[in-house]
Amino acid sequence: MEYRTKEEQVADYLRERIISGVYPRGSRLKQAEIAEQLKLSITPVREALKLLVAEGYISGDSYRGARVVPFDAAASAEILQLRLVLESQLVRGAIERITTDDIAELRALAAQFAETFEAGDRATARGVNYRFHRRLYDIAQMPQTLHFVQILWARYPFDLINSVSGRGKEAVHEHDEILQAFAAGDASAAMLAMRKHIESGWTVLKAISEEQARK
Template identity: 30%
Template structure:
């Protein structure tokens, strides 16, 4: 149960955080209907902050309003995955290009260390791999200093990877087939471009890395459908 907070804005944010966490960890399943009254009872709050929190989560793309039916957790299709990866590839590719203008030797060293750490992890430590991989990508787009790219990509990374895990069991507990060596080569190509201050190549390498991951994921999903 949530403790009542003096600030309505704080309460709405806390409710949104609780619902978001429930979606991410699978307590609210893809396609599940979220009834305001039930959610409010579970969280120990009134329906008003729940209603406002659901609007916030709809804007993030985690839930959707269906006319005359209510609100449900978004269930991603293969076509959605294609669009999400294409969008992310374009934005992160541009961020990598811009990062070349500002990246320092210390930041290059930090990114190289992340790549080394990812390469040293065994397959069963997929959760730790994903954590470092996310930090790798976030570090690069933060270095770009492009505020729109940073805001948009931060929001995508908040929901995007976990939504894929929640929607598709094949992605949840194990790495995708044949991605280990491919990821290593692609990460090294990105680092090589950044270290050599080649903006065009950095953008191309980042975009190809993300699109190749999309192709592998879609192939695995189709093979397991």
């Protein structure tokens, strides 16, 4: 990832930690603390926070303080449909460019996800899951499409979905199906497997929302 600027690298680091739940919804992000963690100056951190404000991951600014935004439950169904369209395009683009080395890297990430989930380290597992999908979509070399997908991810409650008992085991199996299709060079199967993966998460979210509505 050497081609990325420091701001982009910091932004990706923060996206992963927001999606994984390390930075919970509503929590405050402090520039100085982040800069100290990453051994960087304030400038790239400040610029990264501006990127995340534009994408909808956080609200506020460097003066009033930045906070992780809550997810929009009312918009989740619409976001699901947009994810299905855009992420299917990224899968199609990736399967045209993927190499044996890429597949090996993705398998290593999938294995790491399975191991950390089995160990009970849910936050780390969610972070690895983010890196798995981000790496897969990077291969497509469709930066504008990926940018819009990242905006959608900001509004989707991955931390809530992946905290549900049993969801991690399902995700492990779904990752394997996706990678099998990529290894076979089967674009239709890969797109179908990714669609199943995304929709499975949606089913979990819908069940959670319905349960909360009954309380």
